[in-house]
Amino acid sequence: MKLSMTQAQRKVRTKNLWVLTSLVILIVIVFMISMNTGYIKLSPLEVVRTLFGLGTAQQALVLFDFRLPRIVLSILVGMGLAVSGCVLQGVTRNALADPGILGINAGAGLVVMLFISFFPSTTDTPVFMLPILAFTGAGATAAIIYVLSYKRHEGISPIRLLLTGIAVAAGISSATIILTLRLSPENYQFVATWLAGSIWGSNWKFVLSLLPWLIVLLLFVYLKANVLNVLNLGDLTAIGLGASIEKERRILLAAAVGLAGASVSVSGGIGFVGLVGPHLARQLVGARHQVLIPTAALTGALLVLVADTIGRWILQPSEIPAGIVVAIIGAPYFLYLLSRLQD
Amino acid sequence: MVASSELSAPKRSRPIRAIIVLFGGMLALLLAIGLSISFGAADIQLATVWTAVFSFNPDVTAHQIIREIRLPRVLGAAMVGACFAVAGALMQGMTRNPLADSGLLGINAGAAFMLAICFALWPSLPYLYVILFSFLGAGLGAGIVYGVGSMSRGGLTPMRLVLAGAAVSALLGALSEGVALYFRIGQDLAFWYAGGVSGTKWIHLQVMSPWLLAAMIGAVILSRSITLLSLGEEVSIGLGQRTKTIKVVGMVIVLILAGAAVSVVGAVGFVGLVVPHLTRFLVGHDYRWIIPCSIVLGSLLVVLADLGARMINPPYETPIGALIALIGVPFFLYLARKGGKEI
Structure with a gap:
């Protein structure tokens, strides 16, 4: 009996390893395609040669200064948003939770827009400030949504949380449009593309400003995987197993908000990644967070990378924001999940 | 909603108050229209507005401005407001869903989507036919939302419908933006993001009327x-009403109203949510009064919003949908918090 258990476990582990490896391979493939997508055509061989420093100066410029930072950013943003969604779903035990749908992205966006209005992106902006500012915006919004959807005796029902989030997101987006138009009308176009979810900060300094946050928060969430597993079992079980749930829940929520805020501070307000990524991952590897979190990070990265590549490929030389492409995939998925959700 | 006396009080209709609201509203509307016409890049006296309307002289520039630009615009705003408000009132009454609004339930997004397709494929199509596409799109949006809602395990609860509406709006909005970008018809992005009546021409009013x-x-x-x-389907059937027919006719009217409005102003939400609730609060629960009063108050709201949109930050126009959302969102949150049960 014991032997067959370990065998089954080993089987699961091999399967999970396969899933993770395939995802990485897929990301590498899309990465190569994406490197090749754009106004200046480069063959895969040229891409590889340039990556190893053997290309022409022009090829190096295109790859290293334009395409590579953007691709890296897509991957990072996808990871951040998907893991944020994964944590939100685990903590609120709400299958439809996503930082975009819950309005957290919009809150971060408002702060980012105000910042950009005062420090236009053409000047030497203190970019490293962006994730911190976005975190405060996202955190304030999350707190507002929590308060508004909390009802004494009833707690927070999944549907009311979502409705509140959607409404708050709509309100904040409107406020963003009005405020930025008033502060700096020339930035209106920027706000519009931000709202549509474009990967805008395609520059190494944005990558560098985002990277430390993502590493710290992703690691932190990963180390808390067991807590997420326990929280998933329900409050009573979690208490029984000795978790101080309210404290853990708040810390994890803060981490999720931080991940979402930091991610959208350098990309546009991309929704649905935090919804689709974790759900796909759960289908692939199950609900154990030790495996689920890395898988969700990879599916999220793949999703945003594919969306950004499609968006750039379909309409050369201009582009369709990644957020639009993701919404076209994500919204039907949300509807599907909604039809299966029970009150 | 505890004691029966409390229950019966707001259900009463209040004809005298309704008449006061109706005439007071019309007076306010006329005043707002006058103000709206006189305010703009070239300031025009109210007296000139009067003469431009009642004794038009083509040699006076101010008269020309009023006739060709400001009058159609303000009349467009009034019509659009009336449309959204009545559509909302009908939906709220028929489905007993206090959160019903053509914007929240995906109808506006559907109409805007078909408009995007129409502008993309047949850019020179006369408005006479364009409006038909808008009706069709309104039906499409409503169809998807109600389809998803009725497939849900939890049934057609108001909150679930709004969630489905939000997802369908996100999907159709993303598709519209994609189409607009792909066919390069998105010059006026505000139309897709937050609406505006600035482009209203006499031909629109003629076709719409x-x-x-x-x-x-x-x-x-x-x-x-x-x-x-609105007293309940059983009550209605018991009183000999053919509820099916009424609902079908009512829905067709809703689609025409919302479709026509969106074809002029874009997917502006919340008018149909706020105005009928306000009207119900003022005149009671008799739809013979609610509908005329909604026409007047809806027009008033959008005319004022349009005036505000031009006054906030001249010479730029703030998108009208964003302004209305700032009023609509808190109101929505209040209604959603009440549980979405009472009407």
Whole structure:
């Protein structure tokens, strides 16, 4: 009996390893395609040669200064948003939770827009400030949504949380449009593309400003995987197993908000990644967070990378924001999940 | 909603108050229209507005401005407001869903989507036919939302419908933006993001008027049956109403109203949510009064919003949808918090 258990476990582990490896391979493939997508055509061989420093100066410029930072950013943003969604779903035990749908992205966006209005992106902006500012915006919004959807005796029902989030997101987006138009009308176009979810900060300094946050928060969430597993079992079980749930829940929520805020501070307000990524991952590897979190990070990265590549490929030389492409995939998925959700 | 006396009090209709609201509203509307015409890049005296309307002189520049730009615009705003408000009132009455609004339930997004397709494929199509596409799109949006809602395990609860509406709006909005970008018809992004009546021409009003007139008359004729329906489907059937027919006719009217409005202003939400609730609060629960009063108050709201949109930050125009959302969102949150049960 014991032997067959370990065998089954080993089987699961091999399967999970396969899933993770395939995802990485897929990301590498899309990465190569994406490197090749754009106004200046480069063959895969040229891409590889340039990556190893053997290309022409022009090829190096295109790859290293334009395409590579953007691709890296897509991957990072996808990871951040998907893991944020994964944590939100685990903590609120709400299958439809996503930082975009819950309005957290919009809150971060408002702060980012105000910042950009005062420090236009053409000047030497203190970019490293962006994730911190976005975190405060996202955190304030999350707190507002929590308060508004909390009802004494009833707690927070999944549907009311979502409705509140959607409404708050709509309100904040409107406020963003009005405020930025008033502060700096020339930035209106920027706000519009931000709202549509474009990967805008395609520059190494944005990558560098985002990277430390993502590493710290992703690691932190990963180390808390067991807590997420326990929280998933329900409050009573979690208490029984000795978790101080309210404290853990708040810390994890803060981490999720931080991940979402930091991610959208350098990309546009991309929704649905935090919804689709974790759900796909759960289908692939199950609900154990030790495996689920890395898988969700990879599916999220793949999703945003594919969306950004499609968006750039379909309409050369201009582009369709990644957020639009993701919404076209994500919204039907949300509807599907909604039809299966029970009150 | 505890004691029966409290229950019966707001259900009463209040004809005297309704008449006061109706005439007071019309007076305020006329005043707002006058102000709206006189305010703009070239300031025009109210007296000039009067003469431009009643003794037009083509040699006076101010008269030309009023006739060709400001008058159609303000009349467009008034019509659009009336449309959204009555559509919302009908939906709230028929489905007893306090959160019903053509914007929240995906109808506006559907109409905007078909408009995007129409502008993309047949850019020179006369408005006479464009409006038909808008109706079709309104039907598409409503169809998807109700389809998803009725497939849900939890049934057609108000909150679930709004969630489905939000997802469908996100999907259709993303598709519209994609189409607009792909066919390069998105010059006026505000139209897709937050709406605006600045482009209204006489031809729009001419084409819209017969549809609106028919729809409004239909709504007034239906109003008695809607009042009975709003008491509950069983009550309505018990009183000998053919509820199916009423609902179908009512829905067609809603689609015409919302479709026509969106074809002029874009997917602006919340008018149909706020105005009927306000009207119900003022004049009671009799739809024979609610519908005419909604026409007047809806027009007033959008005319004022349009005026505000031009006054906030001249010479730029703030998107009107964003302004209305700032009023609508808190109101929505209040309604959603009440549980979405009472109407």
